[in-house]
Amino acid sequence: xxxxxxxxxxxxxxxxxxxxxxxxxxxxxxxxxxxxxxxxxxxxxxxxxxxxxxxxxxxxxxxxxxxxxxxxxxxxxxxxxxxxxxxxxxxxxxxxxxxxxxxxxxxxxxxxxxxxxxx
Amino acid sequence: xxxxxxxxxxxxxxxxxxxxxxxxxxxxxxxxxxxxxxxxxxxxxxxxxxxxxxxxxxxxxxxxxxxxxxxxxxxxxxxxxxxxxxxxxxxxxxxxxxxxxxxxxxxxxx
Numbered sequence: 084x085x086x087x088x089x090x091x092x093x094x095x096x097x098x099x100x101x102x103x104x105x106x107x108x109x110x111x112x113x114x115x116x117x118x119x120x121x122x123x124x125x126x127x128x129x130x131x132x133x134x135x136x137x138x139x140x141x142x143x144x145x146x147x148x149x150x151x152x153x154x155x156x157x158x159x160x161x162x163x164x165x166x167x168x169x170x171x172x173x174x175x176x177x178x179x180x181x182x183x184x185x186x187x188x189x190x191x192x193x194x195x196x197x198x199x200x201x202x
Numbered sequence: 203x204x205x206x207x208x209x210x211x212x213x214x215x216x217x218x219x220x221x222x223x224x225x226x227x228x229x230x231x232x233x234x235x236x237x238x239x240x241x242x243x244x245x246x247x248x249x250x251x252x253x254x255x256x257x258x259x260x261x262x263x264x265x266x267x268x269x270x271x272x273x274x275x276x277x278x279x280x281x282x283x284x285x286x287x288x289x290x291x292x293x294x295x296x297x298x299x300x301x302x303x304x305x306x307x308x309x310x311x312x
Contacts, residue, residue: 118301127205127291127303127304128242128248128291128306130293130300130302133299133301142299142300144300178248184253185236185297186234186237186238186295187236187301188250188254188293189238189293190253192250193247194247195247
């Protein structure tokens with residue numbers, strides 16, 4: 084079955100950087116677009132970014148544009164999120180998900196990795 | 203674009219039906235049927251239960267159904283069961299290279 088496993092979360096000071104990873108198994112990763120979605124403690128879901136199956140297109144939420152970079156390495160079945168200039172408001176659980184079809188629905192989710200931005 | 207609007211809470215008794223609304227603007231939904239719904243139990247990852255307005259992934263009970271009229275999408279849960287108690291989120295991709303989520307609805311099974 085499809086499994087997505089995120090890692091790389093932790094506690095970081097404002098202004099610093101962090102890179103999240105998401106290792107996929109049970110699917111042909113190179114055929115899948117992927118999203119990052121986050122959830123602040125006690126809050127709702129917020130879309131962060133999407134990358135096309137081949138990495139040719141990337142789109143970001145306005146809240147992270149210019150600070151976060153999504154990428155994927157199809158040879159390693161791994162999705163990344165490089166997070167620079169972190170802010171307190173970036174504190175959240177970060178989930179990676181698959182992206183399907185033109186509607187970009189998210190049919191598989193990882194369990195998430197927690198990022199805490201605090202001084 | 204702001205988040206889609208959902209009621210913060212909904213409740214019904216076991217066996218009854220409940221409908222959760224998700225309201226946006228015409229630009230939030232566009233001309234596409236790109237509405238999906240996710241169920242999230244406490245401490246767990248969200249799970250896809252409806253995609254493209256009214257399609258159910260394999261394994262999701264047919265007690266869950268979706269619809270859309272104008273700028274409002276709806277999720278109906280029929281024959282409520284205790285395990286349906288969870289948070290529910292709607293989502294839309296209006297073809298604008300952006301994804302919107304609703305604020306979430308906490309469903310309580312009385």
